[in-house]
Amino acid sequence: MGALFEELDWRPTPMGVVSLRRRRDPALGAEVYEIKLDDDFLMSSLWTVGEIELARLGLAALQDMAPEGGMDVIVGGLGLGHTAHAALEDPRVRSLVVVEKLGEVIEWHRAGLVPLGEGLADDARCRLVQGDFFAMAGSRSGFDSVAPGGRVHAVLLDIDHSPQHVLDSGHAAFYRPEPLTRLAEQIHPGGVFALWSNDPPDDGFTSLLGELFTEVTAHVVEFPNHIQGGTATNTVYVARTPAENPRP
Numbered sequence: 001m002g003a004l005f006e007e008l009d010w011r012p013t014p015m016g017v018v019s020l021r022r023r024r025d026p027a028l029g030a031e032v033y034e035i036k037l038d039d040d041f042l043m044s045s046l047w048t049v050g051e052i053e054l055a056r057l058g059l060a061a062l063q064d065m066a067p068e069g070g071m072d073v074i075v076g077g078l079g080l081g082h083t084a085h086a087a088l089e090d091p092r093v094r095s096l097v098v099v100e101k102l103g104e105v106i107e108w109h110r111a112g113l114v115p116l117g118e119g120l121a122d123d124a125r126c127r128l129v130q131g132d133f134f135a136m137a138g139s140r141s142g143f144d145s146v147a148p149g150g151r152v153h154a155v156l157l158d159i160d161h162s163p164q165h166v167l168d169s170g171h172a173a174f175y176r177p178e179p180l181t182r183l184a185e186q187i188h189p190g191g192v193f194a195l196w197s198n199d200p201p202d203d204g205f206t207s208l209l210g211e212l213f214t215e216v217t218a219h220v221v222e223f224p225n226h227i228q229g230g231t232a233t234n235t236v237y238v239a240r241t242p243a244e245n246p247r248p
Helices: 049-060 082-088 103-110 117-122 133-137 169-175 177-185 203-212
Strands: 005-013 016-025 030-037 040-044 071-076 093-100 126-130 152-157 187-197 214-224 231-240
Touching: 005 103, 016 103, 049 071, 049 082, 049 152, 049 187, 049 214, 049 231, 071 082, 082 093, 082 117, 093 103, 103 117, 103 126, 117 126, 133 169, 133 177, 169 177, 177 187, 177 203, 203 214, 203 231
Parallel strands: 071 093, 071 152, 093 126, 152 187
Antiparallel strands: 005 016, 016 030, 030 040, 187 231, 214 231
16 A cells, blocks of 8 residues: 655755655545645645636636637646646647746656646647746747747636735736736737636735736635535636737
């Protein structure tokens, strides 16, 4: 059955020490995979509903879109791969680029150290790219360096805990009008920007999205709380770009 607890990898990075752990939870009868940055838990396979719903809710908002040849999607943040995996389950997706700042996390997937890793790495539609999502999203060239050919149909973002609780102070500037406007310019008219948050819906952030996008919805996603009992919630913001979305 293996050890009750294993640290599969541990690496110092410019953001802090990142580690991948696997433990067996006797109460659930399951193996649990966890990613930590220093003492901060980034991802756990116990809590994947919100990450999966980020892809499902974001792409469901595009049911009226049927682009010839399929949809091109960007995922910001790889983690344990659940958002990317859920996006690839949508048959309309022809290409998926996952932008992950930590090369170590990409290595774990390619080496098969996490359950979904090899499936993502081997899917011809999927590319795992080391890079700074926020720098790309806020730049004039956008995602052209990783998704050549112009705009994409959807951007699904799961990096920070929420717009108010960021992993790195440099991320905070992204959740402001100018960077979000530049992001919107990289998305096709009628396309989607969707964001995962661990916090309840934030009226201020929802209003900001409403100034830059259309059809903004803050979905509350409920799931069982395996630690404390009862239910827990995440928020998934889904915002569509205007039908006429000029690009400078």
